[in-house]
Amino acid sequence: MDLLTINNLHAFYGKSHVLHGVSFSVQAGEIVALLGRNGSGRSTTAKAIMGLVDLEGDVRWKGQPINGKKAFEIAHLGLGYVPENRDVFPKLTVHQNLMLGQKKAGQSGRWSFEDMYAMFPRLKERQHTEAGVLSGGEQQMLTLCRTLMGDPDLIIIDEPTEGLAPKIVELVGQYLKKLKERGISVLLIEQKLTIAMAISDRALVMGHGSIVFEGTPQSLREDAYTRKEWLEV
Numbered sequence: 001m002d003l004l005t006i007n008n009l010h011a012f013y014g015k016s017h018v019l020h021g022v023s024f025s026v027q028a029g030e031i032v033a034l035l036g037r038n039g040s041g042r043s044t045t046a047k048a049i050m051g052l053v054d055l056e057g058d059v060r061w062k063g064q065p066i067n068g069k070k071a072f073e074i075a076h077l078g079l080g081y082v083p084e085n086r087d088v089f090p091k092l093t094v095h096q097n098l099m100l101g102q103k104k105a106g107q108s109g110r111w112s113f114e115d116m117y118a119m120f121p122r123l124k125e126r127q128h129t130e131a132g133v134l135s136g137g138e139q140q141m142l143t144l145c146r147t148l149m150g151d152p153d154l155i156i157i158d159e160p161t162e163g164l165a166p167k168i169v170e171l172v173g174q175y176l177k178k179l180k181e182r183g184i185s186v187l188l189i190e191q192k193l194t195i196a197m198a199i200s201d202r203a204l205v206m207g208h209g210s211i212v213f214e215g216t217p218q219s220l221r222e223d224a225y226t227r228k229e230w231l232e233v
Contacts, residue, residue: 001028002063003154003185004049004079009057011041011048011209018044019055020209026154031176031186033196033217036206037232042189043084045206046156049187050074050081076103080152084159084189086139088146090132094123097131097142101149110182116145119175137168144175154185161192173199191232197221205230 004026011019019041026032034042048055050071059066061077075081089097098116117124120141126134131142140160147155157176161169173195179186180199190196196203197217205213205220207230213220220226 002026003028003061004187005058005060005063006045006049007058007060009045009048009055009059011044011056012054013044018053018209019048022057022206022209022211024204024211024214026185026187028153028185029180029183030202031180031188031200033200033203034187034189034206035191035193035196035203035220036230038191040206040230041209042206043158044209046081046083046158046187046189049156050079075150075152078151078153080147080150080155082143082147082155082157082160084162086136086143088131088134088139088142091130093128093130094134094142095127097146098149101146103150110151110184111145111148113149116148119178120145120171137164140164140168140172144172148179148184152184154187155179156187156189158189159191160188161190161195169195193227193231 002025007023009019009022022045036042044053047053049059051069051074052071061079066074098113122138123141131139160172176186176199188196188200200217203215203217203220204211205226212230213226
């Protein structure tokens with residue numbers, strides 16, 4: 001079953017036309033990697049899905065159109081979004097940040113505070129620490145976990161490994177696999193081919209605001225032209 005379906009999506013920043021007829025879908029229980037160079041339109045695609053940029057085309061969630069809805073309305077439908085800027089609340093503690101992720105105060109879905117702390121013990125150690133003093137890797141963990149506390153059916157994650165140490169990158173990869181095991185679909189926006197190829201079911205490659213490749217990770221490994229022309233490897 002398709003959770004998210006995008007058809008002929010165009011997006012704009014003012015008069016700047018950024019996305020040109022993007023079409024793809026994400027199915028239930030699937031990890032889809034959205035790859036490409038900087039400026040190819042990957043992050044704009046995520047923002048368009050979440051209603052954060054002007055768009056034309058058809059965006060559907062579980063078969064229902066969500067064009068024109070506000071970001072918080074889309075989130076309440078079951079889409080989680082982790083932006084690349086690690087958007088934590090710096091003056092609130094780790095635990096308070098996680099509390100803000102809950103759709104209803106005091107109610108957890110598939111994920112609990114204990115789940116988050118078990119997955120990332122470092123967050124448990126720092127649960128009473130203000131988020132603004134955490135390292136970049138810790139803030140990335142916190143942003144991912146806060147989004148999960150909203151119990152999404154699909155999570156869009158933009159560049160989760162940017163600037164992270166190799167050990168943390170490996171940890172993030174393990175974390176994303178656990179999401180799939182819990183029945184959560186993932187749209188992974190990433191530059192690092194290693195993690196994307198290791199965990200994704202399908203790979204999409206963007207170039208100049210369009211999808212230029214769609215296939216399995218294996219088929220992308222074998223497509224030397226796509227890797228050379230459209231990816232930073």
